[in-house]
Amino acid sequence: MPASERDVQPRPQGLTAQPSSCSMGELLASCAAASAVSTPPAAPVPQEAPVDEPRRDAA
Secondary structure: OOOOOOOOOOOOOOOOOOOOOOOHHHHHHHHHHHHHHHOOOOOOOOOOOOOOOOOOOOO
């Protein structure tokens, strides 16, 4: 059941949105750096040993 307007708590006045001091490029670069640091390296792909097939003698 939705809350009525009387039941909704008012927001504190001190928490308003303010523009950031960093540029979009700096934000994107920091996200890329964080992703690179927090991503573990890929597991090495196991290489299969070559399988020797039995030779068939020509009849």
